[in-house]
Amino acid sequence: xxxxxxxxxxxxxxxxxxxxxxxxxxxxxxxxxxxxxxxxxxxxxxxxxxxxxxxxxxxxxxxxxxxxxxxxxxxxxxxxxxxxxxxxxxxxxxxxxxxxxxxxxxxxxxxxxxxxxxxxxxxxxxxxxxxxxxxxxxxxxxxxxxxxxxxxxxxxxxxxxxxxxxxxxxxxxxxxxxxxxxxxxxxxxxxxxxxxxxxxxxxxxxxxxxxxxxxxxxxxxxxxxxxxxxxxxxxxxxxxxxxxxxxxxxxxxxxxxxxxxxxxxxxxxxxxxxxxxxxxxxxxxxxxxxxxxxxxxxxxxxxxxxxxxxxxxxxxxxxxxxxxxxxxxxxxxxxxxxxxxxxxxxxxxxxxxxxxxxxxxxxxxxxxxxxxxxxxxxxxxxxxxxxxxxxxxxxxxxxxxxxxxxxxxxxxxxxxxxxxxxxxxxxxxxxxxxxxxxxxxxxxxxxxxxxxxxxxxxxxxxxxxxxxxxxxxxxxxxxxxxxxxxxxxxxxxxxxxxxxxxxxxxxxxxxxx
Amino acid sequence: xxxxxxxxxxxxxxxxxxxxxxxxxxxxxxxxxxxxxxxxxxxxxxxxxxxxxxxxxxxxxxxxxxxxxxxxxxxxxxxxxxxxxxxxxxxxxxxxxxxxxxxxxxxxxxxxxxxxxxxxxxxxxxxxxxxxxxxxxxxxxxxxxxxxxxxxxxxxxxxxxxxxxxxxx
Numbered sequence: 051x052x053x054x055x056x057x058x059x060x061x062x063x064x065x066x067x068x069x070x071x072x073x074x075x076x077x078x079x080x081x082x083x084x085x086x087x088x089x090x091x092x093x094x095x096x097x098x099x100x101x102x103x104x105x106x107x108x109x110x111x112x113x114x115x116x117x118x119x120x121x122x123x124x125x126x127x128x129x130x131x132x133x134x135x136x137x138x139x140x141x142x143x144x145x146x147x148x149x150x151x152x153x154x155x156x157x158x159x160x161x162x163x164x165x166x167x168x169x170x171x172x173x174x175x176x177x178x179x180x181x182x183x184x185x186x187x188x189x190x191x192x193x194x195x196x197x198x199x200x201x202x203x204x205x206x207x208x209x210x211x212x213x214x215x216x217x218x219x220x221x222x223x224x225x226x227x228x229x230x231x232x233x234x235x236x237x238x239x240x241x242x243x244x245x246x247x248x249x250x251x252x253x254x255x256x257x258x259x260x261x262x263x264x265x266x267x268x269x270x271x272x273x274x275x276x277x278x279x280x281x282x283x284x285x286x287x288x289x290x291x292x293x294x295x296x297x298x299x300x301x302x303x304x305x306x307x308x309x310x311x312x313x314x315x316x317x318x319x320x321x322x323x324x325x326x327x328x329x330x331x332x333x334x335x336x337x338x339x340x341x342x343x344x345x346x347x348x349x350x351x352x353x354x355x356x357x358x359x360x361x362x363x364x365x366x367x368x369x370x371x372x373x374x375x376x377x378x379x380x381x382x383x384x385x386x387x388x389x390x391x392x393x394x395x396x397x398x399x400x401x402x403x404x405x406x407x408x409x410x411x412x413x414x415x416x417x418x419x420x421x422x423x424x425x426x427x428x429x430x431x432x433x434x435x436x437x438x439x440x441x442x443x444x445x446x447x448x449x450x451x452x453x454x455x456x457x458x459x460x461x462x463x464x465x466x467x468x469x470x471x472x473x474x475x476x477x478x479x480x481x482x483x484x485x486x487x488x489x490x491x492x493x494x495x496x497x498x499x500x501x502x503x504x505x506x507x508x509x510x511x512x513x514x515x516x517x518x519x520x521x522x523x524x525x526x527x528x529x530x531x532x533x534x535x536x537x538x539x540x541x542x543x544x545x546x547x548x549x550x551x552x553x554x555x556x557x558x559x560x561x562x563x
Numbered sequence: 564x565x566x567x568x569x570x571x572x573x574x575x576x577x578x579x580x581x582x583x584x585x586x587x588x589x590x591x592x593x594x595x596x597x598x599x600x601x602x603x604x605x606x607x608x609x610x611x612x613x614x615x616x617x618x619x620x621x622x623x624x625x626x627x628x629x630x631x632x633x634x635x636x637x638x639x640x641x642x643x644x645x646x647x648x649x650x651x652x653x654x655x656x657x658x659x660x661x662x663x664x665x666x667x668x669x670x671x672x673x674x675x676x677x678x679x680x681x682x683x684x685x686x687x688x689x690x691x692x693x694x695x696x697x698x699x700x701x702x703x704x705x706x707x708x709x710x711x712x713x714x715x716x717x718x719x720x721x722x723x724x725x726x727x728x729x730x731x732x
Contacts, residue, residue, distance in 0.1 A: 103720060223592050223630040226623055230599060233620055242606050242616035245599075268662065275658035276694050443693035447686045447701075448708050450662065454669040454685055455678075455712065459722045464670050471666045478659075482649050483588035505614045513612030 055181050062410025065110060066418055074111040075415045078118020079423050085119070086126020087434040089138040089442075091449065093123040094488075095270060097385050098262035099452045101392070102460040109393040110407050114415045116389055120382055121173065121365050121416070124325070125423045128165045128358055129431055133158055134438070141325035141361045144333040148346060148353030155349050159292025160299055164351060165358045166427050168307045170420055172359035175311045176318065176366025177416045184374040184402065184409070191375050191399035196507035197517045201527035203500045206377040208531050211489040213323050218538045220485050228493020229500065231256055238498070239505065251465040256473075258388045260457050260466045261494060264473025265487045266381075267453045271446045272478045293428060299351055306336055306352040310359030317360070318367020324380040325361040325368070332360035366416060373409055375399060377496070381488035384495040391495075584649050589635020592627055599624030661692030677725040678717055682709045 065071060085096045097116050104112035127139035132149035145165070152161040194202070207229075211221035234245045235255030246252040295303075310332045317328035336356040337346045346353050371377045376397030378384040387397050395405060402409045457466050477487050511517035519525045599620045609615025665685045673681025686708045690701035716722045 106720070217634075219630060219633050220588065223627060223634065226627045226630065227592075227595060230595070230620065230623055230627070233623075237606075237616040240607075240616045244606055244616055244620060245602065268666070271662050272655075272659050275662060275692050276653075276655050443690065443696055443700075444704055446662070447665065447690040447692075447704060450665045450689045451669070451682055451686050451708055451712055454666050454673075455682070455716050455722065458669075458673070458724065459716070459720070462723055464674050467666050467670050467673075471663055475663065479591075482584075482651070483591065484584050485588065501619045504619070508611050508614060513610060515611070 052182075055185065058185075058406065058410050059181060059414060061406065062412075062414035063417075065407045065411035066114065066414035070107075071111050071114055071411065071415070072418065074107065074115040075118050075419050076422060078115035079122035079419045080426065082119035082122020082124075083126045083423060083426060083430065084434060084437065086123035086128075086139065087130050087438060088126075088440075088445070089130065089136055089274075089438070091445070092139060092266065092270070093120050094262070094266040094382055094385065095449070096123070097382065097389075098259060098266060099449070099456050101259050101262070101385070101389055102456040104389065105392070105460070109390065109395055109405075110411050112393060113386065113390060113408060113412060114419075116386055117369070117412060118415070118419050120386070121362070121419065122423060124361055124365055125166070125169060125427050126434065128169070129162065129427075129434060130438075132161050132165065132354065133431075133435065141329050141365075142358075143326075144329050144357045145354055147333070148348070148350045151347070151349030152351070152354065157349065160295045161351065161354050162431065163293030163428075164295050164299065164303050164355050166293075166424055168303065168310065168355035168359040169362045170424050171307050172311045172314055172362035172364075173366050173416070173420045175315055176363040176369075177413060177420075179315055179318070179363075179367055180370050180373075180413055180416075184370050187370065187374040188399045188402050194399070194523065195521070196503040196510065197521050198524045198527070199503045200500065200507050201518055201524040201531070202375065202377060203496055203503070205527045205531050205534070206371070206379070207489075207492060207496060207500075208534055209320070209323070210379060210492045212534065212538055213320075213327065216484070216486045218542075221489050224480070224485055224487060224489040225493040228490035229497040230493075231261065231490065232494045232497025233501070238502065251463070251469075256494070257457070257460060257466050257469065258385075258392065258494070259460045260469040261473055262385055262388075262491060263453045263457055264470045265477045265490060267449070268470060268474025269477035269481055269487065271450060272474070273481060274442065275446065303351050303355040306356040307359045309336065309339070310356035311363045313356075314360035314363030315367050318364045318370065318379075323364075325364040328360040328364035329357035332357045369412070372397075373401060373412070376401065376499075378492060381491040384491045388495050583638055585638030586635050587649060589631045589633070589638065592631030592634060594631075596624045596627030596629075596631055600628060655692075658692035658694075661689050665689030665692075673724070675729070677728040678722075679709055679713050679727050681724075682712045 066075065081096065081100070082093060085091045085093065097119050100116060100119065104115065107115075123139065124141065127142035128145055128149075130136045130138045131142040131145040133153055135146050135150035135153075137143035137146050149158075149161050149165075152158055207225050208222070211225040212218035230245075232255070234252055236243055236253050243253060313332040313335055314325070314328045317323040317325075317331065333353060333356060336352050337343045340346065340350075340352060342350075368379050368383055371379055372383040372387055376387065376399070378387050390397055390408075395401070395408065453470065454467050457470050458464060460466065477490075480487050507517060508515075517524070518528055601624075603617045603619075603621030603624055606617030606620065607615035608617045608621060611618075665688045668688045669681045669685035671681075672684040683705045687701050687705035690696050690704050691698075713726055717724070717726055
């Protein structure tokens with residue numbers, strides 16, 4: 051078992067080190083690192099914009115690049131939090147609490163240096179986990195029939211929508227809305243046209259890119275226009291030699307780093323709990339363990355490295371269910387899965403055996419990408435901070451053009467640009483009403499496969515719904531769903547208490563995904 | 564279910580319709596759900612064993628209506644709280660209009676004039692949405708993005724869209 055994992059990994063490095071693949075990986079992490087720093091541009095919007103540009107390149111290169119954007123942005127997000135007290139990206143919001151005070155005390159460089167190190171530790175563990183766990187999961191998943199796949203998807207959808215931020219009921223409503231949007235178009239089995247309202251342009255369904263860019267592009271710009279304040283870069287000057295931590299600092303952060311990694315990898319195993327939850331839990335744990343909890347929030351290095359390690363370990367771990375089961379845990383993973391599907395690759399347990407180049411190439415590129423990021427991050431911080439000075443008023447019109455041309459280029463169809471505008475309006479209304487639209491994408495990507503498997507399961511069981519609880523594995527998933535909902539109701543009734551104090555900066559984060 | 568909620572809400576109506584965020588959130592979900600529930604059966608429901616194309620939409624519609632009620636009912640039952648405004652504190656109507664007009668300008672000018680006019684119009688219109696923007700600054704930005712965008716997308720990535728071409732109405 052271990053031996054095959056190593057030969058496969060060796061093969062993966064062969065794929066990832068091909069010149070064009072390494073180039074795509076490099077472009078991906080570089081772009082990701084950049085947008086991670088920019089407020090108002092998240093990895094979701096960036097991946098959606100880049101998605102149509104990847105049609106021309108081979109699937110391996112495309113997925114390496116898009117995944118690179120995802121984890122590259124995590125490195126960038128930390129810079130923003132520590133140096134500028136801007137929680138641009140939800141997973142790094144807690145890092146502000148202790149990161150920025152450190153910067154004010156002139157120790158911002160140390161915080162950054164240790165963060166980069168902690169990120170690498172966290173990511174490495176996440177990747178190792180993926181190497182050994184994913185093939186095991188596949189062995190189990192290959193036994194799944196339609197009923198098991200259905201219950202597993204149900205669990206994934208429920209977890210993805212209720213464990214994200216905001217009200218769980220609203221999250222589930224968004225998932226259902228996403229499932230509904232996935233239904234639009236021609237029914238694969240009967241050829242019936244559903245919810246097209248007579249528009250032939252909708253026969254092939256709503257375009258994933260149009261949906262993603264409406265949700266995370268246009269709506270995001272509408273939210274941020276004239277809202278992004280002038281950035282205070284008073285403390286943002288960091289020199290390379292400032293980043294070397296003292297021996298004492300290094301020693302202090304070793305244990306929190308590993309605790310964070312552990313929390314992150316646990317969170318990655320629970321479907322639906324992405325990096326944001328991992329970082330918050332890690333911070334809370336660290337504060338609880340600490341002998342001086344009252345000092346948290348005043349610039350404790352433990353409060354920086356622990357959540358950062360957790361974020362990275364969880365980001366890499368999130369790829370496990372996505373790649374091995376075809377069940378994405380959050381919107382970014384759903385988008386990556388969508389990218390694979392556009393390339394004609396069917397996600398699911400057969401992916402690793404049918405497309406080993408994609409899976410093992412991706413795993414190997416994680417190592418390469420993370421090493422590249424560590425090397426890049428240090429000298430580039432200065433440039434990224436300068437980039438932050440680009441006012442939003444130049445940024446969003448340019449981004450809007452990229453949205454338009456990207457959607458157009460996907461199918462050379464102007465109708466879809468209009469589709470994006472409509473989805474953008476709807477999505478902004480949803481934001482105003484207090485919904486978080488990210489689960490829509492989850493429902494949209496999984497919807498057609500859910501319906502297909504549900505139909506198949508019903509056909510096999512002759513219309514008996516009991517099949518879902520009669521088959522043991524399926525019953526386990528259903529049980530987990532019930533536990534999940536039960537726990538939510540329990541927390542609701544008891545009245546949830548926030549574990550982490552929310553500074554004012556975090557409040558602006560509401561609905562910022 | 565809805566009727567008693569309505570009655571309890573009535574006094575609040577006078578103080579502004581755009582309050583009670585959750586009430587409207589739920590109402591919107593109920594509306595979406597009803598559309599699906601009513602439209603779904605027209606696609607043939609089928610049986611559980613042989614599901615027709617209408618089965619899933621109808622089932623989802625019913626679930627969405629129930630979720631909508633679950634969101635709206637508690638909001639309607641309690642009196643107005645703080646922070647219930649749907650619109651943000653400073654609504655940016657002009658900015659929003661410009662952002663939405665940008666892609667529409669791209670569609671219009673892109674279809675009839677090609678990539679260059681489409682790009683220019685899109686960036687120019689949307690750039691006006693910023694409060695500090697002037698016609699001059701917007702035009703400058705639009706010109707720069709047009710040059711860069713056309714060279715990248717037309718010449719490097721070869722998106723099949725003419726750079727400049729009058730197609731007439």
